[in-house]
Amino acid sequence: MKIHIIGGGNLGVAIALGLSQFAADRKITVTRRNTSGIQYLEQKGITVNSDNKHNIQEADIIILTVKPYQVDTVLDEILPAISNKIIASAVSGLTLEALQAKIGEQHAAVRIMPNIAAEFAASATCIAFAEKHKTEAQKVISLFSDLGTVPVIDEKLMDAATVLGACGTAYALRYIRASMQAGIEIGFDSQTALAIAAQTVMGAAQMVMKENTHPEQLIDKVTTPQGCTIVGLNEMEHQGFSSSLIKGIKTSLQKIKG
Ligand SMILES: NC(=O)c1ccc[n+]([C@@H]2O[C@H](COP(=O)([O-])OP(=O)(O)OC[C@H]3O[C@@H](n4cnc5c(N)ncnc54)[C@H](OP(=O)(O)O)[C@@H]3O)[C@@H](O)[C@H]2O)c1
Known part of the structure; x- marks a missing residue:
């Protein structure tokens, strides 16, 4: 399974490090504009790139860990390069409805709320999704189950x-x-x-x-x-x-x- 994390900051790096330690069979890519502070991840087998589209078409799950005001720029950039993807967003305040409207019906929007203890497989990652995306959400649940607990919640409780x-x-x-x-x-x-x-x-x-x-x-x-x-x-x-x-x-x- 290939995981593409966009936004290699506090949370994105924690997820990448957690996945690299506790889910060895998964290939992980992390992107951010300025990669100088996260190049060390390469030594742990994580691909680091400043191009959000780098090998993105191969990704099974795309995880968004950018700030809310950065998400539109990121999606405008990657959407022309992808088809039929699972997009798991940890962006606070971004609703499933807004995300799904932005990415279109060919992609499956899933909302996640992990914490930085994901790095040590000790996150409580709440997850919400539309019933029609149950199968895709199951893949996200399975992924984050390697990083701690994954309570499935009603989206209205995401805040x-x-x-x-x-x-x-x-x-x-x-x-x-x-x-x-x-x-x-x-x-x-x-x-x-x-x-x-x-x-x-x-x-x-x-x-x-x-x-x-x-x-x-x-x-x-x-x-x-x-x-x-x-x-x-x-x-x-x-x-x-x-x-x-x-x-x-x-x-x-x-x-x-x-
Ligand atoms: N931190 C937490 O504990 C936590 C927990 C749950 C949810 N969240 C949510 O997760 C998101 C990220 O939080 P954070 O604390 O990890 O923030 P952060 O440390 O600021 O990380 C955001 C990262 O996104 C990168 N970025 C900005 N614009 C980008 C672009 N166009 N393309 C690619 N990367 C871009 C930034 O690096 P560059 O500027 O170099 O690109 C930065 O490394 C937020 O929405 C937050 O609400 C955070």
Whole structure:
């Protein structure tokens, strides 16, 4: 299978690196106008090119990872060079209807919302598609299943998926940073504090996913009555921990919806 990624920035490169590591039988091309910063990808077997049309007619799936204002230019450039393609767009705010209208009925539009943990096969890639493109979407699902989980969602939730799944990476990292800062204050050097904080988050996430349980059930296992965990946790809640997170996520969603 040949994958053609247009827009070799943060997300495009993360997907390319993920696919090159976790899906060895796939040939990957990444394009961007200025390729100087991503030439190193060639050493990992990824083709890098500044021409968006480079071998594009051979691609099984074209993935768009450019900014919303760049997408029209890209499509105007590549559409005359392709026929009957699957075009998977990670471009935030670009609806299936708008994409399909732009690319025409001969191509299948699929909407994806991965995150940069795709590089480590740990993305939550939400996907939405029209029923008529179920078969083509299945190929995209199969591809991104190599890079983490692929929840199929109703397209009207795509903005929410952007906030929870893509912006969510930043929220989680801020939690790790705050834990690290606290860790330094209570005695660890920064590297040790970061290593403990990050591993603890990974462990908590793995428990939730592997045990398929509610976080609060697991919290019960950690909180001894009158113990140090519950007093800390309650203090965090008094300071607005859950509330600030919920408000932040809703603010991000308002921003995305304009
Ligand atoms: N970053 C994330 O975590 C994330 C997660 C989910 C979805 N997204 C969505 O993915 C898209 C890309 O986000 P990003 O953070 O990866 O942005 P980014 O780092 O700015 O990457 C965009 C890339 O597109 C390239 N580009 C611009 N015009 C181009 C053209 N005409 N032809 C080919 N390449 C072109 C740019 O490089 P040159 O200027 O050198 O061409 C740049 O490397 C956005 O729509 C974003 O909303 C991002």
